[in-house]
Amino acid sequence: MKEKSFEPGCDNVVLIGMPGAGKSTLGIVLAKILCRDFVDADLLIQQSCDKSLQRLIDTLGPDAFIEIENQVLSEMSFEHSVIATGGSAVYSDAAMEHLGKIGRVVYLKISFDELKARLADFSDRGVVMKGGIGMSLRDLYDERLPLYEKYADITVDVNDLSITAAARKVAAALK
Numbered sequence: 552m553k554e555k556s557f558e559p560g561c562d563n564v565v566l567i568g569m570p571g572a573g574k575s576t577l578g579i580v581l582a583k584i585l586c587r588d589f590v591d592a593d594l595l596i597q598q599s600c601d602k603s604l605q606r607l608i609d610t611l612g613p614d615a616f617i618e619i620e621n622q623v624l625s626e627m628s629f630e631h632s633v634i635a636t637g638g639s640a641v642y643s644d645a646a647m648e649h650l651g652k653i654g655r656v657v658y659l660k661i662s663f664d665e666l667k668a669r670l671a672d673f674s675d676r677g678v679v680m681k682g683g684i685g686m687s688l689r690d691l692y693d694e695r696l697p698l699y700e701k702y703a704d705i706t707v708d709v710n711d712l713s714i715t716a717a718a719r720k721v722a723a724a725l726k
């Protein structure tokens with residue numbers, strides 16, 4: 552685990568990982584265990600643009616969506632919160648640098664097979680495919696894995712765990 556010092560305002564827990572890893576669902580359970588607030592970045596992006604994520608990605612395209620996501624994440628100034636990011640957050644260097652400063656970044660790791668099972672309906676889920684329509688789920692997994700590893704302070708393998716068991720495992724890893 553990378554060592555980090557915590558100053559006031561920098562005690563958030565930032566969840567990163569593949570779409571379907573459980574950042575949003577596990578995040579709420581984790582916030583209850585840790586007695587913190589919960590923030591879902593995806594909802595803030597939707598609010599700021601007044602459009603669903605899927606619609607934003609479809610109308611703006613991947614690059615403009617990532618730019619908006621970068622801006623929303625870079626402006627976050629929460630304290631004592633669990634922050635669920637969207638899976639594409641790691642495409643934004645500035646955002647990840649900011650999030651790394653305001654909290655511990657936890658990578659919820661799932662295998663490719665688990666990603667496939669959870670994202671059976673990924674065409675409707677609002678996933679940023681930077682490589683365009685020819686990009687497969689395997690390409691997406693291979694492209695992103697090194698990015699999640701790069702920005703993680705802590706990696707927690709959540710394969711084959713229920714949401715509650717996975718949240719407890721993350722809480723234990725944060726001690």
Ligand SMILES: Nc1ncnc2c1ncn2[C@@H]1O[C@H](COP(=O)(O)OP(=O)(O)O)[C@@H](O)[C@H]1O
Pocket residue numbers: 568569570571572573574575576577635638669709712713714717
């Ligand atoms: N540990 C888990 N076990 C089984 N299903 C899960 C688990 N975590 C999440 N899911 C399911 O996967 C889907 C995506 O979860 P979600 O929390 O939205 O992921 P993310 O925010 O990382 O994209 C949901 O249907 C959720 O119920």
Ligand SMILES: O=C(O)C1=C[C@@H](OP(=O)(O)O)[C@@H](O)[C@H](O)C1
Pocket residue numbers: 568569570571574575593604605608636637638639676677678679680
């Ligand atoms: O992985 C992605 O490309 C995305 C995942 C979504 O969030 P979840 O990771 O919460 O599903 C959302 O941010 C956005 O639609 C892009």
Ligand SMILES: [Mg+2]
Pocket residue numbers: 574575576593635636637
């Ligand atoms: Mg989510």
